[in-house]
Amino acid sequence: xxxxxxxxxxxxxxxxxxxxxxxxxxxxxxxxxxxxxxxxxxxxxxxxxxxxxxxxxxxxxxxxxxxxxxxxxxxxxxxxxxxxxxxxxxxxxxxxxxxxxxxxxxxxxxxxxxxxxxxxxxxxxxxxxxxxxxxxxxxxxxxxxxxxxxxxxxxxxxxx
Amino acid sequence: xxxxxxxxxxxxxxxxxxxxxxxxxxxxxxxxxxxxxxxxxxxxxxxxxxxxxxxxx
Numbered sequence: 001x002x003x004x005x006x007x008x009x010x011x012x013x014x015x016x017x018x019x020x021x022x023x024x025x026x027x028x029x030x031x032x033x034x035x036x037x038x039x040x041x042x043x044x045x046x047x048x049x050x051x052x053x054x055x056x057x058x059x060x061x062x063x064x065x066x067x068x069x070x071x072x073x074x075x076x077x078x079x080x081x082x083x084x085x086x087x088x089x090x091x092x093x094x095x096x097x098x099x100x101x102x103x104x105x106x107x108x109x110x111x112x113x114x115x116x117x118x119x120x121x122x123x124x125x126x127x128x129x130x131x132x133x134x135x136x137x138x139x140x141x142x143x144x145x146x147x148x149x150x151x152x153x154x155x156x157x158x159x160x
Numbered sequence: 161x162x163x164x165x166x167x168x169x170x171x172x173x174x175x176x177x178x179x180x181x182x183x184x185x186x187x188x189x190x191x192x193x194x195x196x197x198x199x200x201x202x203x204x205x206x207x208x209x210x211x212x213x214x215x216x217x
Contacts (some may be wrong), residue, residue, distance in 0.1 A: 001196070001199030001202065001203055002199075003196070003197060003199060004192055004195065004196045005192075005193070009179070024195070027183075027191050027192060028184075028188045028191055028192060030179070030180060030183040030184045030191060031183065032176075032179040032183050034195065034198060034199065034202075035195070036199070055188060061168075064180070068210045095189040098163075116188040117188070117189065118188055118189040118192050118203075119189065119192070125188070125201060144164075144167055144168055145171050146173055147168050147171075148168045148171035148175055149171075149175050149180070151168065151172065151178065152172055152175050152177060153180050153184075156177070156180060156181065157184065
């Protein structure tokens with residue numbers, strides 16, 4: 001499980017533009033479902049990539065599931081050359097997403113996110129309606145139970 | 161209604177709304193802290209269980 005508080009503090013300290021999506025966003029909205037990793041959509045601008053490298057570079061990010069020893073440099077060039085990165089790190093698994101199905105990029109999602117304070121960091125969380133839409137768009141059988149829960153939550157919700 | 165919607169509706173019958181309502185009483189930070197604390201507790205339990213299994217071999 002990712003150390004969420006330390007991760008958010010690292011991202012906040014470096015002033016990274018990001019949106020929490022996936023299971024952690026669902027938890028922020030009130031889902032009691034447990035999740036193992038943190039998914040964020042990050043802004044792809046060069047200045048933000050530099051901030052991302054500054055925030056996470058010292059945490060030894062490495063491609064999750066890649067054989068040990070495979071060359072991987074976590075730098076701006078690597079981030080520019082790719083889009084979505086599933087990583088391990090000293091703080092646990094982190095998924096850095098340039099885009100998500102059913103939602104798109106940071107710029108497309110930022111107006112569909114909510115600002116929230118957690119662990120002393122102001123961060124953006126994907127809104128519940130869009131979170132449900134992205135999970136539906138992903139079309140993964142494993143998300144069906146989560147979608148059912150989020151749709152019920154939508155009827156009872158209050159973002160506090 | 162398409163089949164995915166029908167399946168989702170079936171799953172809704174088994175959603176424990178009491179857990180959702182408990183979560184909704186908390187602030188966002190409290191929800192995220194609970195998620196992290198529970199995750200850490202499970203990690204510890206896994207480690208202790210693995211150790212116990214090793215010992216019993």
